[in-house]
Amino acid sequence: xxxxxxxxxxxxxxRGQEARLRCSPMKGHSHVYWxxxxxxxxxxxxxxxQKENIIDESGMPKERFSAEFPKxxxxxxxxxxxxxxxxxxxxxxxSPGFGKYxxxxxxxxxxxxx
Amino acid sequence: GESVGxxxxxxxxxxxxxxxxxxxxxNSASDYFIWYKQESGxxxxxxxxxxxxxxxxxxxxxxxxxxxxxxxxxxxIAATQPGDSAVYFCAENIIQGAQKLxxxxxTRLTINP
Numbered sequence: 001x002x003x004x005x006x007x008x009x010x011x012x013x014x015r016g017q018e019a020r021l022r023c024s025p026m027k028g029h030s031h032v033y034w035x036x037x038x039x040x041x042x043x044x045x046x047x048x049x050q051k052e053n054i055i056d057e058s059g060m061p062k063e064r065f066s067a068e069f070p071k072x073x074x075x076x077x078x079x080x081x082x083x084x085x086x087x088x089x090x091x092x093x094x095s096p097g098f099g100k101y102x103x104x105x106x107x108x109x110x111x112x113x114x
Numbered sequence: 115g116e117s118v119g120x121x122x123x124x125x126x127x128x129x130x131x132x133x134x135x136x137x138x139x140x141n142s143a144s145d146y147f148i149w150y151k152q153e154s155g156x157x158x159x160x161x162x163x164x165x166x167x168x169x170x171x172x173x174x175x176x177x178x179x180x181x182x183x184x185x186x187x188x189x190x191i192a193a194t195q196p197g198d199s200a201v202y203f204c205a206e207n208i209i210q211g212a213q214k215l216x217x218x219x220x221t222r223l224t225i226n227p
Contacts, residue, residue, distance in 0.1 A: 004157075006157075031213075033213065035215075035217075040220075041219065041220075042203050042205075042217030042218055042219055042220050043158065043203070043205075043215070043217045044217070045214050045215065045216070048213070048214065056214060091157050091158070095213060098213075099210075099213070100213075101146060101148070101163060101207075101213065102148055102160045102163050103148075103160075103213055103215065104160065105150075105157035105158045105159070106157050107155070107156050107157045108156075108157050
């Protein structure tokens, strides 16, 4: 079985551009989570989504960041007008449902803003 | 060897020795705890988890101990191997069922030959 798939693995953007990060959950999983990791730090929760529904976005910055998980296709984390401080590794995790542990993580997208 | 969680983020042990990685968690209401292993350039890989109604759980070469009185979690790795070298994170679930994990800083484990 394929695990959580994220692409691209590496993404370089200039300041002011948009970054789109994709996440395909494990087969049969309908819940997706996005986390951000700065170098030498632990992961920080950003957002929790079900298909077509945002459950908890309390970790998302108020501006420039958005996430979606459409009925068909991967979950997308979108960062508009990127700044250098957005440079980080972004990880997606999935689970089959509410309260179903553990979360399974993908290998992340490393975003570098130049 | 033994680390004291967030205050000693690096732990070096000899191959074949046992290692203990400690973690202090923050929320007494957390109901679920998990240890992840992260190798360079990869995502966190599940090692072992434990619910708050337990105080010990064993896996293959790994044991997790939970002390709710002092809000302390530890990961014991028996007979360490070179492949165990990685950063280890503890995480707690602060809202029941929501899987909103709060991660610790991490401990870098290095296995010396």
